[in-house]
Amino acid sequence: KNQVEQSPQSLIILEGKNCTLQCNYTVSPFSNLRWYKQDTGRGPVSLTIMTFSENTKSNGRYTATLDADTKQSSLHITASQLSDSASYICVVSEASGTYKYIFGTGTRLKVLA
């Protein structure tokens, strides 16, 4: 069964600290992996997208890594800011014709001053 699991479920850090969010998936065949940021009351916004051949992708203070062999991805946030408080959702696309998106349940990040 295609699944995407994220950890931790929630995380609280102090402003300025770094953190790493994890994503494990069993989706096959694999097309790509995206990390989305979802602010409270808003729709998800894409941060990064990686295909099978990409190991790392950065977007400002966000750096995503992908290990296609172990089917693991991480999202590293550097020098966190209060505005980083949000849910971070890992989404894996299944390459079986319709490119079905498989969503993780997300990690809820809270950055404190």
Added chain:
Amino acid sequence: EAGVAQSPRYKIIEKRQSVAFWCNPISGHATLYWYQQILGQGPKLLIQFQNNGVVDDSQLPKDRFSAERLKGVDSTLKIQPAKLEDSAVYLCASSINTNTEAFFGQGTRLTVV
């Protein structure tokens, strides 16, 4: 560029009532998705359209949920009759095609009392 527009933003109804949500995708986007996001969970695909045709509605509770995209642009999602467990955020997303990035609207938060 205008994003995905959804209305209403919020809706409160009593169980067994009917409700309809509207989505206007980004201009030129052939693929349109409706997702249900229950609090604390990742979005779950309800239905995917390619132009005005249904690509995937395997997780749509067809006894009470219906959706249409008659002219291949705007879409409506209807629930009739609503149940308490339908309380969720309903997200609409669109993409140029099935294998390109999906952009999300801000969602409609439905509360069934």
